[in-house]
Amino acid sequence: MTTVWPQLEPLLPRVQKPARYIGCEDGAKAKLPDPKLVSWCFTYPDTYEVGLPNQGLQILYEIINERPDARADRSYAPWTDLEELMRSHGVPLFSVEHHTPCNEFDVIAFNLSAELTYTNLLNCVDLAGVPVRTADRDDSHPLIMAGGHCTYNPEPLADYLDAVVLGDGEEVVGEITDVLVKHRSQPNASRADLLVALAQIESVYVPSLYEVTYDGPSVAAITPIGTEAQSAPSEIEKRTVADLADWPYPKQQLAPLTEVVHDRLNVEVFRGCTRGCRFCQAGMITRPVRERPAEQVRTMVAEGLERTGYDEVALTSLSTADFSDIADVVTDIIDDGDKADKGPVSVSLPSLRVDAFGVGIATQLQRAKRTGLTFAPEAGTWRMRQIINKLIREEDLYEAVDAAFANGWIRVKLYFLIGLPSETDEDTLGIAELAKNCVAIGKKYNNRASVTASVGGFVPKPFTPFQWFGQNTQEELQRKVDLLRDATKKMRGVNLKWHDPKATLAEGIASRGDRRIGPVIEQVWRNGGTFQEWSEHFNLDLWLDAMADHGLTVEDAVYRHRTEAEFLPWEHLSAGLHKDFLWQDWQDSLAEVGLEDCRWTPCYDCGACTGYGIEHVVASAKPPAGGSQGTGQDLASGGAVPVVLLTSSERQSATA
Amino acid sequence: MSEGDKPSGGEVNAQPEDEPKKPNLHAQRDRFFIRVRFSEFGKVRFISHRDVARLFERALRKLGLPVAYSEGFSPRPKLSFGLALSVGYESDAEYLDVELTEKVDLKGLAQRFTDAMPNGITVTEIIELDAGAASLQQAIVSCIWHIEVLGMSIAEMEAITASTMAATELPTERVRKGKTKVSDVRPSILGIEVVGPTENGVAIAAHLATEQLSMRPSELLVLLGIEPDQEGRITRTHQWMNLDGERCEPICLSEPSSKNETRDVFPGAFESTDSDTQADELHGVS
Numbered sequence: 009m010t011t012v013w014p015q016l017e018p019l020l021p022r023v024q025k026p027a028r029y030i031g032c033e034d035g036a037k038a039k040l041p042d043p044k045l046v047s048w049c050f051t052y053p054d055t056y057e058v059g060l061p062n063q064g065l066q067i068l069y070e071i072i073n074e075r076p077d078a079r080a081d082r083s084y085a086p087w088t089d090l091e092e093l094m095r096s097h098g099v100p101l102f103s104v105e106h107h108t109p110c111n112e113f114d115v116i117a118f119n120l121s122a123e124l125t126y127t128n129l130l131n132c133v134d135l136a137g138v139p140v141r142t143a144d145r146d147d148s149h150p151l152i153m154a155g156g157h158c159t160y161n162p163e164p165l166a167d168y169l170d171a172v173v174l175g176d177g178e179e180v181v182g183e184i185t186d187v188l189v190k191h192r193s194q195p196n197a198s199r200a201d202l203l204v205a206l207a208q209i210e211s212v213y214v215p216s217l218y219e220v221t222y223d224g225p226s227v228a229a230i231t232p233i234g235t236e237a238q239s240a241p242s243e244i245e246k247r248t249v250a251d252l253a254d255w256p257y258p259k260q261q262l263a264p265l266t267e268v269v270h271d272r273l274n275v276e277v278f279r280g281c282t283r284g285c286r287f288c289q290a291g292m293i294t295r296p297v298r299e300r301p302a303e304q305v306r307t308m309v310a311e312g313l314e315r316t317g318y319d320e321v322a323l324t325s326l327s328t329a330d331f332s333d334i335a336d337v338v339t340d341i342i343d344d345g346d347k348a349d350k351g352p353v354s355v356s357l358p359s360l361r362v363d364a365f366g367v368g369i370a371t372q373l374q375r376a377k378r379t380g381l382t383f384a385p386e387a388g389t390w391r392m393r394q395i396i397n398k399l400i401r402e403e404d405l406y407e408a409v410d411a412a413f414a415n416g417w418i419r420v421k422l423y424f425l426i427g428l429p430s431e432t433d434e435d436t437l438g439i440a441e442l443a444k445n446c447v448a449i450g451k452k453y454n455n456r457a458s459v460t461a462s463v464g465g466f467v468p469k470p471f472t473p474f475q476w477f478g479q480n481t482q483e484e485l486q487r488k489v490d491l492l493r494d495a496t497k498k499m500r501g502v503n504l505k506w507h508d509p510k511a512t513l514a515e516g517i518a519s520r521g522d523r524r525i526g527p528v529i530e531q532v533w534r535n536g537g538t539f540q541e542w543s544e545h546f547n548l549d550l551w552l553d554a555m556a557d558h559g560l561t562v563e564d565a566v567y568r569h570r571t572e573a574e575f576l577p578w579e580h581l582s583a584g585l586h587k588d589f590l591w592q593d594w595q596d597s598l599a600e601v602g603l604e605d606c607r608w609t610p611c612y613d614c615g616a617c618t619g620y621g622i623e624h625v626v627a628s629a630k631p632p633a634g635g636s637q638g639t640g641q642d643l644a645s646g647g648a649v650p651v652v653l654l655t656s657s658e659r660q661s662a663t664a
Numbered sequence: 665m666s667e668g669d670k671p672s673g674g675e676v677n678a679q680p681e682d683e684p685k686k687p688n689l690h691a692q693r694d695r696f697f698i699r700v701r702f703s704e705f706g707k708v709r710f711i712s713h714r715d716v717a718r719l720f721e722r723a724l725r726k727l728g729l730p731v732a733y734s735e736g737f738s739p740r741p742k743l744s745f746g747l748a749l750s751v752g753y754e755s756d757a758e759y760l761d762v763e764l765t766e767k768v769d770l771k772g773l774a775q776r777f778t779d780a781m782p783n784g785i786t787v788t789e790i791i792e793l794d795a796g797a798a799s800l801q802q803a804i805v806s807c808i809w810h811i812e813v814l815g816m817s818i819a820e821m822e823a824i825t826a827s828t829m830a831a832t833e834l835p836t837e838r839v840r841k842g843k844t845k846v847s848d849v850r851p852s853i854l855g856i857e858v859v860g861p862t863e864n865g866v867a868i869a870a871h872l873a874t875e876q877l878s879m880r881p882s883e884l885l886v887l888l889g890i891e892p893d894q895e896g897r898i899t900r901t902h903q904w905m906n907l908d909g910e911r912c913e914p915i916c917l918s919e920p921s922s923k924n925e926t927r928d929v930f931p932g933a934f935e936s937t938d939s940d941t942q943a944d945e946l947h948g949v950s
């Protein structure tokens with residue numbers, strides 16, 4: 009068993025936050041390195057504080073460690089100070105459990121949740137002593153894999169990743185392990201054979217088995233290469249776990265020794281969202297809605313709090329207030345907390361619905377500590393919100409904000425996007441207007457009331473109806489930020505925050521590009537561009553220089569609108585959504601036509617259920633109080649395709 | 665966008681984060697205090713003082729002790745620590761006072777506490793404390809540090825310490841609260857002894873004041889002309905209080921911890937070292 013701890017330990021007093029590198033979390037598995045076991049190193053390509061709470065990695069880490077024939081450790085990107093020392097002292101990237109060098113694992117598997125971490129991924133692979141390009145690796149090297157939301161367009165990293173997993177990883181990670189176990193028993197099988205075997209697993213994409221041809225700025229085709237015996241599928245479908253009840257993970261959430269983001273117990277209450285916000289990639293790619301049974305949520309919360317000693321639990325999902333009978337679930341959790349009598353417990357919802365119902369729940373929840381309240385109206389005018397299908401009326405927002413201030417909050421945060429399709433200056437300035445009106449409401453209750461409007465630049469993501477839309481230029485986004493700065497300067501109580509339009513451009517390059525973007529990312533990394541998610545390290549010039557050096561333009565890669573006929577760089581992958589559904593939704597959007605939530609209305613046959621023979625799993629077929637979107641608006645409904653709506657209990661009796 | 669967003673872009677009209685305090689509606693109730701002594705060795709030495717506090721908060725909840733909470737919108741458990749231990753230093757003598765709403769049975773509690781804490785943090789003793797006892801922050805006047813200096817012989821080390829102790833004045837530039845000032849730090853060095861050889865160098869025990877001109881081990885090493893890469897393990901072995909002119913530890917261990925190697929240095933410095941009984945008297949332990 010190799011460990012770099014003796015070399016690492018003397019370096020730690022010389023770096024910031026050395027606790028990032030020691031592991032020792034409550035809940036960590038100490039399965040000792042054993043050459044007989046298939047080994048995974050789950051790696052988050054950003055700092056420990058950002059990566060440790062990642063639930064996806066924690067789930068897979070547990071699933072693998074429960075297997076008798078496999079083991080898993082974790083690793084994170086070292087901060088630049090330690091990286092420098094590691095390079096000068098010859099210390100490779102290591103896992104935090106046993107400080108094992110990462111290149112001693114069978115697989116280094118990355119979670120990709122943000123495109124600006126791509127250069128960190130390359131840096132981690134390089135620090136592990138593994139060639140960054142797939143083509144340069146041989147049998148002695150670990151497989152480099154990735155999963156997570158960004159892998160719905162893995163093409164920019166296609167030449168760097170041996171295999172990519174699309175969709176929910178719970179089942180696939182086991183199937184990959186089975187293939188790896190089998191591969192070990194075949195001493196004559198090569199790495200190439202292994203890659204072909206992996207490509208046979210549903211939802212596993214092996215980029216090196218495909219050939220890409222180009223047609224000017226766009227892709228002409230992506231086709232499997234190789235002989236029939238070594239075939240890879242022409243289309244790779246995402247994986248969807250049908251019922252979260254079967255996967256009560258993480259069973260032992262890691263409780264770190266040092267402070268991390270989201271430092272609390274996190275319990276995922278449902279996956280998927282069908283509200284149909286057109287800008288939201290997470291909602292589109294995770295359909296349909298799969299709720300965890302309320303009883304299981306309750307047990308996971310009670311056991312988790314008991315085991316970790318946390319005083320806060322977050323009920324996570326894309327829109328937790330939509331969870332069936334959320335009010336009862338929350339009441340039960342609080343009652344359980346009172347019964348356990350271990351001090352006040354606060355329950356938080358990562359995103360609130362914009363209505364008084366949401367605030368009512370928040371008030372009930374935040375007993376142990378009162379954090380800020382955040383709403384996401386996303387756009388400043390009703391017209392714009394119709395286009396993005398975020399159907400919140402101004403009255404809904406004001407009602408919610410009024411309830412918040414009336415209940416003692418004095419700071420409210422509002423999230424908005426700029427650079428949305430067909431946005432006018434009136435729409436942009438609507439953001440300032442809304443914020444101002446919210447402050448006025450707050451002043452009725454407290455003179456110190458303030459509202460933070462947080463504004464991000466919109467990046468049209470793959471597998472959304474907006475995937476054809478050309479991203480706003482950096483200059484245009486900056487102009488809109490400036491408009492808002494001028495407008496809010498004199499507004500007392502309005503605090504404007506904005507995301508750097510330069511970073512939005514780089515994110516566009518990494519998320520909308522094809523394989524030709526790979527060398528750009530590699531060059532940014534080689535020129536020192538790690539931690540591009542961090543403003544102190546982000547450098548757009550590195551990206552633009554690399555684009556120019558490779559004869560590419562941001563116009564072609566990011567800014568141009570794409571046509572219905574164009575073959576998109578992710579066209580060989582499937583998030584379950586029919587292309588014609590997305591196109592129709594894009595057309596509806598421009599016609600300002602809304603689309604209701606299919607949880608409570610007939611199905612539109614987007615493909616996410618109908619294509620895989622699965623359904624929504626919800627405990628209640630009734631929409632939550634306040635109606636669809638909490639507005640009660642009459643919306644045009646789509647072409648109805650009846651699907652059976654199974655409740656969790658019906659589902660159980662059906663399978664029993 | 666989510667609440668985990670990293671800083672980027674810009675901000676105008678920033679306002680301070682604050683929440684109104686709820687008035688204290690509860691009448692003053694009976695309060696009980698316990699004092700916890702713990703050690704910190706190994707990998708956990710790399711966590712910060714703040715991290716240690718969070719771990720104790722979580723451990724207290726796991727144990728279900730009746731901890732008193734502050735009032736207000738964000739109630740916090742009422743814990744108070746002694747002097748912060750710098751990241752990277754080990755310790756055999758850390759302290760924590762906890763306010764409770766009812767009396768608890770101390771039997772076996774230290775062990776249960778240790779079990780609820782990460783590896784490397786061991787709760788060595790817990791005593792009951794008088795409500796009126798001086799707080800750790802107020803009462804601690806000095807600490808003893810066990811410091812390993814790498815690549816140095818006993819003779820070299822003895823020469824250095826002897827000349828330092830022989831000096832009547834040691835004017836030194838020190839930065840405090842952002843200001844550089846020259847002060848005589850000699851009074852802050854209460855004693856230095858060479859303990860003996862270690863595998864890679866020599867160990868000293870340094871008795872340093874924490875009051876007025878407090879001195880940190882790293883500052884002492886600079887003063888002794890020791891290079892940063894010669895700095896080996898540094899361990900706090902004792903914290904001393906001054907109660908009515910008598911020096912004593914906030915809690916004396918009933919059995920010396922195995923790591924407590926420097927317990928017997930400076931025998932003359934603290935006359936009353938058999939202070940189990942003394943601590944009992946001082947804190948009114950029944």
Ligand code: SF4
Pocket residue numbers: 282295296297606607610611612613614615616617618624651
């Ligand atoms: S297939 Fe139908 S029910 Fe399922 S997510 Fe799509 S529109 Fe909704």
